Amino acid sequence: MTARNMTLDVALAEAAERYAAANPASAARYEEACRSLPGGNTRTVLFYDPFPLAMAKGEGARLRDLDGHEYRDFLGEYTAGLYGHSNPRILDQVREALGAGIVLGAPNRFEVELAELVCARFPSIDRVRFCNSGTEANLMAIGLARAVTGREKVLVFEGAYHGSVLFFKEGESGPVNAPFRFVFAPYNDTEAALAVIEQHGSELAAILVEPMMGSGGCIEGDPEFLGALREAADRHGAVLVFDEVMTSRLGPGGRQGELGILPDLTTLGKYIGGGLTFGGFGGRADLVERFDPRRPDAIPHAGTFNNNVLTMSAGVAGLRDVFTPEEAARLNANGDTLRGRLQQAADERGVPFRATGCGSILGLHWQAEPIRRPSDTEATRPAARALSHLEMIRRGLYFARRGFISLSLPLEASDYDGFVDAFADFLDEHREVLSDGATARAGPAGGERGPG
Numbered sequence: 001m002t003a004r005n006m007t008l009d010v011a012l013a014e015a016a017e018r019y020a021a022a023n024p025a026s027a028a029r030y031e032e033a034c035r036s037l038p039g040g041n042t043r044t045v046l047f048y049d050p051f052p053l054a055m056a057k058g059e060g061a062r063l064r065d066l067d068g069h070e071y072r073d074f075l076g077e078y079t080a081g082l083y084g085h086s087n088p089r090i091l092d093q094v095r096e097a098l099g100a101g102i103v104l105g106a107p108n109r110f111e112v113e114l115a116e117l118v119c120a121r122f123p124s125i126d127r128v129r130f131c132n133s134g135t136e137a138n139l140m141a142i143g144l145a146r147a148v149t150g151r152e153k154v155l156v157f158e159g160a161y162h163g164s165v166l167f168f169k170e171g172e173s174g175p176v177n178a179p180f181r182f183v184f185a186p187y188n189d190t191e192a193a194l195a196v197i198e199q200h201g202s203e204l205a206a207i208l209v210e211p212m213m214g215s216g217g218c219i220e221g222d223p224e225f226l227g228a229l230r231e232a233a234d235r236h237g238a239v240l241v242f243d244e245v246m247t248s249r250l251g252p253g254g255r256q257g258e259l260g261i262l263p264d265l266t267t268l269g270k271y272i273g274g275g276l277t278f279g280g281f282g283g284r285a286d287l288v289e290r291f292d293p294r295r296p297d298a299i300p301h302a303g304t305f306n307n308n309v310l311t312m313s314a315g316v317a318g319l320r321d322v323f324t325p326e327e328a329a330r331l332n333a334n335g336d337t338l339r340g341r342l343q344q345a346a347d348e349r350g351v352p353f354r355a356t357g358c359g360s361i362l363g364l365h366w367q368a369e370p371i372r373r374p375s376d377t378e379a380t381r382p383a384a385r386a387l388s389h390l391e392m393i394r395r396g397l398y399f400a401r402r403g404f405i406s407l408s409l410p411l412e413a414s415d416y417d418g419f420v421d422a423f424a425d426f427l428d429e430h431r432e433v434l435s436d437g438a439t440a441r442a443g444p445a446g447g448e449r450g451p452g
């Protein structure tokens with residue numbers, strides 16, 4: 001307890017009051033939105049208490065909200081904003097594509113170039129197909145695995161997020177999930193996963209796994225665990241799918257390239273469309289070639305906007321000209337440095353805290369307990385997350401309520417320094433309430449956990 005008899009809940013209530021007073025235009029937009037959108041919301045992850053900031057403009061790695069406050073953007077649109085908000089190469093390319101007409105209803109010149117760039121970059125991708133979201137990419141990968149194996153079951157990991165209809169809590173499927181026959185295992189638990197695979201082996205169409213859990217808390221997969229899944233998939237004739245929708249940025253050849261573990265299929269999304277709506281899935285030629293429409297046994301794959309010229313052109317500019325292998329290495333090194341600096345700031349002040357993740361994706365957790373799977377993050381108190389979120393916003397730093405950060409290319413050294421300074425200042429102001437009873441468990445707070 002501090003001299004002011006402060007508790008975490010009191011500190012949070014005060015921070016929420018300050019936040020509401022500082023953001024009247026965002027509050028008014030929220031009230032208005034509630035009249036036509038449930039809870040003023042059309043994307044669950046963007047909701048948090050007392051109401052979310054609404055943004056008016058983005059430029060480089062900066063955001064400006066409706067009330068005119070400026071932020072350094074450390075959310076990076078949940079990894080889709082890798083290029084920032086106004087990369088000139090991407091804007092030029094999109095303008096050029098716009099000038100040549102949209103919705104052409106035919107193959108266009110950009111899709112081949114994007115496909116070549118993707119195949120050249122990710123070691124397990126011989127052939128690729130495009131779609132409109134990471135969710136769709138995973139649905140298609142599961143569908144393909146089921147079609148080629150003639151089997152039904154899909155192994156997923158507890159607490160994993162693979163899209164709006166592929167959201168898994170501990171051992172249960174989300175209420176609006178696609179009705180596939182899912183079986184579950186705990187992440188990073190090789191023995192338990194192998195037992196589940198053994199049990200369902202001959203019925204298992206696919207194993208779907210993120211090489212680092214993103215929405216699940218930024219939790220790295222052990223190479224030994226992922227390697228064991230590779231071997232078990234081979235042994236049982238199941239298709240190993242790496243969901244690299246978030247993690248493909250974690251190395252020039254994705255996380256698979258860094259680990260040297262190659263899946264049969266990879267799903268992609270987020271930044272690969274240059275910041276426009278995107279999904280993709282690809283992998284072994286013999287599997288993906290099943291979509292070749294010239295084949296008598298061709299599997300159909302439809303999608304009005306699969307090759308839309310704006311996404312295809314933005315994606316080409318991004319992968320070809322901007323996110324080079326050197327830039328991937330630079331951004332991920334920046335993330336590793338930032339993670340270390342944040343951990344050090346908390347350690348020096350004795351605040352229970354874990355900065356997780358890998359390279360340019362970071363998770364901030366207010367707990368001392370180690371984190372190997374999503375259920376381990378329940379030791380983090382939701383009020384500590386909410387307090388840090390609102391208090392960093394007050395200091396001009398924007399990231400997700402659940403403590404999720406993804407870096408973008410236009411962030412500069414002064415932005416990283418600014419983040420660390422603001423974080424240290426926040427810790428200094430709230431050190432005692434963050435440390436008090438830090439192992440106590442609590443229920444969820446608004447916007448604390450959720451899909452996306």
Ligand SMILES: Cc1ncc(COP(=O)(O)O)c(C=O)c1O
Pocket residue numbers: 078132133134135136138161162163164210214215243244245246269270278279452
């Ligand atoms: C690992 C992972 N897979 C799939 C998706 C779904 O992608 P989208 O939101 O484009 O449908 C996400 C989105 O956050 C994700 O993080």
